[in-house]
Amino acid sequence: MEQFDQLLREQGVLRGLIGPREVSRLWERHLLNSASLAPHLPTQGLLVDVGSGAGLPGIVLAALLPRCEVVLLEPMERRTAWLVEVVDALGLANATVVRGRAEEQHGRMSADAVTARAVAPMDRLARWSMPMLRPGGHLVVLKGRQATTELDDAKHVLRKLKAVRTEIVAGETLPGLEPTTIVRIQKDG
Numbered sequence: 001m002e003q004f005d006q007l008l009r010e011q012g013v014l015r016g017l018i019g020p021r022e023v024s025r026l027w028e029r030h031l032l033n034s035a036s037l038a039p040h041l042p043t044q045g046l047l048v049d050v051g052s053g054a055g056l057p058g059i060v061l062a063a064l065l066p067r068c069e070v071v072l073l074e075p076m077e078r079r080t081a082w083l084v085e086v087v088d089a090l091g092l093a094n095a096t097v098v099r100g101r102a103e104e105q106h107g108r109m110s111a112d113a114v115t116a117r118a119v120a121p122m123d124r125l126a127r128w129s130m131p132m133l134r135p136g137g138h139l140v141v142l143k144g145r146q147a148t149t150e151l152d153d154a155k156h157v158l159r160k161l162k163a164v165r166t167e168i169v170a171g172e173t174l175p176g177l178e179p180t181t182i183v184r185i186q187k188d189g
Helices: 002-011 020-035 058-064 077-090 122-132 147-153 155-160
Strands: 045-050 068-074 095-099 111-117 133-143 163-171 180-187
Touching (some): 002 077, 045 058, 045 122, 058 068, 122 133, 147 155, 147 163, 155 163
Parallel strands (some): 045 111
Antiparallel strands (some): 163 180
16 A cells, blocks of 8 residues: 555656645545445455546455456546556555456446546436446445435436445544445345
């Protein structure tokens, strides 16, 4: 994690992966925030991180869940180049970078879990991501304070996509830090 932090500090702003104001709060706002997903995910199986971007949360989860096969799914070429460099530099043998969009992977991947952070509103994200889940799998995403509203707006889409259980949980990081909001949706098994 320290190596990833250093890579982001050195190249994140230059490569357009993070904003200049984010450098001083990488650990609290980005790395620990991403790590808060780990307790809500399976410890093995296929995990797909949709819209991996700078590698948040995908790179963090690959480091924390070494028995999971983590696919970093990202449509932008410059970001996939970054992700390949990071995976190689950190020696993450359980991480694979795939250039493409989630909707292009329907029928190609059968994931135990799909993750995302700052990708799209819940209705669109669910349409893109839930078809990649195996029956009984989970969509586990970092959302902000509008999580309840987004879930309410997406209820019809979620029902069509066979969501059987939806919950909002607090993603704890470290004592004294505000927890993040995690939405966890299970697909009908």
